[in-house]
Amino acid sequence: MDNSSRGSSMPLSLKLAIRNVFRNRRRTLITLATMAFGATAIVLFGGFVHFMFLSVRESAIHSQLGHIQLYKTGFSEKGSIAPFDYMIANYAEIRALIMQIPHVQDVMPRLGFSGLISTGETTTSFVGAGVHPESEAHLASFTQIVDGQDLSRHAPRGILLGLGLARGLGVRPGDELTLLTTTRAGAFNALAVQVRGIWQSGEKAYDDRMLKAPLPDIQRLLDNEGEVQSIVILLEKTEHTAAVKAQLATLLHEHHFDLEMRTWDDLAIRYHQVRQLFTNMFRVMTLIVSMVVTLGIANTMLMAIFERTREIGTIMALGTRRRGVITLFVMEGGVLGVLGGVLGIVLGIALAKLISAYGIPMPPPPGSNVALWPRSWSSPRSYGRLLRWPS
Numbered sequence: 001m002d003n004s005s006r007g008s009s010m011p012l013s014l015k016l017a018i019r020n021v022f023r024n025r026r027r028t029l030i031t032l033a034t035m036a037f038g039a040t041a042i043v044l045f046g047g048f049v050h051f052m053f054l055s056v057r058e059s060a061i062h063s064q065l066g067h068i069q070l071y072k073t074g075f076s077e078k079g080s081i082a083p084f085d086y087m088i089a090n091y092a093e094i095r096a097l098i099m100q101i102p103h104v105q106d107v108m109p110r111l112g113f114s115g116l117i118s119t120g121e122t123t124t125s126f127v128g129a130g131v132h133p134e135s136e137a138h139l140a141s142f143t144q145i146v147d148g149q150d151l152s153r154h155a156p157r158g159i160l161l162g163l164g165l166a167r168g169l170g171v172r173p174g175d176e177l178t179l180l181t182t183t184r185a186g187a188f189n190a191l192a193v194q195v196r197g198i199w200q201s202g203e204k205a206y207d208d209r210m211l212k213a214p215l216p217d218i219q220r221l222l223d224n225e226g227e228v229q230s231i232v233i234l235l236e237k238t239e240h241t242a243a244v245k246a247q248l249a250t251l252l253h254e255h256h257f258d259l260e261m262r263t264w265d266d267l268a269i270r271y272h273q274v275r276q277l278f279t280n281m282f283r284v285m286t287l288i289v290s291m292v293v294t295l296g297i298a299n300t301m302l303m304a305i306f307e308r309t310r311e312i313g314t315i316m317a318l319g320t321r322r323r324g325v326i327t328l329f330v331m332e333g334g335v336l337g338v339l340g341g342v343l344g345i346v347l348g349i350a351l352a353k354l355i356s357a358y359g360i361p362m363p364p365p366p367g368s369n370v371a372l373w374p375r376s377w378s379s380p381r382s383y384g385r386l387l388r389w390p391s
Contacts, residue, residue: 013324017331020304021339027300032340034296038289039344040351045285047352049278056275057238060268062142063201066108066232067241068248069267070094070259075229083112084184087227094231094257101247103240108135109228111218115181117211122169128179128211130218130228139234140201148173148197157217158196164208166198173197179213183223191221203270231259238264293340301333 021028061067071079072086079086088094088109095107111130116123133151151160159179161171171177172195179191193213201207219225235244241263252259305312312325 013328013331014335017328017335020328021332021335024304024307027303028336031296031300031336032343035293035337035340036344036347038293039341040348042286042289043345043348044351044355046282047348047355049282052278053271053275056271057264057268059142059202060271061238061264063140063203064206065264065267066139067235067238067264068233068245069262070231070233070252071229071262073258073260076260076262079229083229084222084224087224087229088231088259089227090257091228091231094259097251097255098231098233098248101244101251103236103244104233105236106135106138106234108132108139108232108234109215110230110232111215111222111224111227112229113181113218113222115179117165117169118178118180119169119171119175120178124165124168125209126165126179126211127209128213128218130215131212132215136212139232140199143199143201145197146200148195150197151212151214152196153214155196156214157191157193158214159193160197160199160212161195162207162210163198163200164204165211166195168208171195179221181221183221185223187223189221189223191217193217241265297333297336300336301329304332305329 070088072088075083075086091109095109098104098107109132112128113130114125114127117126118124131151133153137150145160146163147166151158159177161169166172169177175195177193177195179193181189183189199207201210215228216225219227233244233248235241245261245263248261251257252261316322316325
């Protein structure tokens with residue numbers, strides 16, 4: 001056989017494979033429908049999972065974490081035991097330098113504290129943060145003020161309560177409360193405050209215990225004026241985190257700031273839990289659908305072989321080798337796979353775009369108190385990351 005005939009054998013084999021696939025159109029259409037359904041399901045569920053990842057990530061960033069947080073070196077290890085030993089005194093200087101880094105949108109201080117909160121009749125524990133009202137409102141774009149107003153520097157001693165904490169205390173905006181905590185020296189101190197608003201972040205555990213108050217009020221309450229516990233950095237986009245982190249590390253080193261840095265990825269524990277759960281679900285679903293589709297193709301090919309026994313004998317009698325016959329049937333299976341896969345992907349992307357336009361309301365996921373309105377995103381890169389097994 002010369003080179004020209006060899007070169008023309010593949011197109012002829014492919015042509016024969018395509019013609020043989022559509023010999024029994026009814027069976028072929030059923031097989032294609034099965035494959036298309038499987039591929040569509042994978043595309044839609046993969047899009048939903050990708051949306052879930054983005055939603056949980058951005059919710060964590062834009063409700064409490066920010067993109068990057070700075071602490072005094074050693075705070076991560078011992079800050080919970082001796083928080084006043086790890087305070088940042090030169091916040092204004094650090095903020096001015098960080099704001100010069102490209103893609104930094106805002107920089108804000110925080111002073112964490114905890115204690116008891118009382119209405120006079122009901123007392124419970126809380127975790128709180130002294131914040132800069134305007135900057136915190138800029139950061140918390142994913143939180144919703146469900147009653148009352150946001151914090152304001154023109155409303156001293158006004159506080160924001162998480163929805164669960166407010167319900168537990170049975171209070172509304174305008175009600176008076178008392179905060180009780182310990183100062184830097186270890187003495188007890190109290191502050192009379194007024195509920196200015198009630199917010200909902202979407203994370204139930206956070207809303208059940210958290211309150212926010214203007215930073216100057218909390219600094220006076222803790223006898224810790226002029227110092228903050230952490231610096232929160234908000235970026236223009238989450239994708240800029242790695243680049244800004246590298247520039248920030250250089251800046252901290254050049255100015256000899258004794259600070260440690262943690263990104264949202266280090267702090268978002270719930271995000272990683274949700275990601276692991278849904279990634280495993282997606283992999284299992286993909287495996288099951290792949291098995292069903294493979295069995296469907298195998299069944300179709302076996303039926304084709306049994307029906308064409310005489311034809312196989314004839315073409316082998318004409319000089320076709322066994323390898324050629326096997327190649328022909330493999331190519332028929334490949335044609336079926338490609339057609340079904342392409343049909344399913346096209347249909348899946350079309351449905352994903354439709355869902356993106358209208359959305360489907362869903363109940364709150366575990367640990368959340370806000371319903372979702374998913375938009376199914378069809379990103380091939382996201383499917384690759386979902387299907388990549390951990391090393």
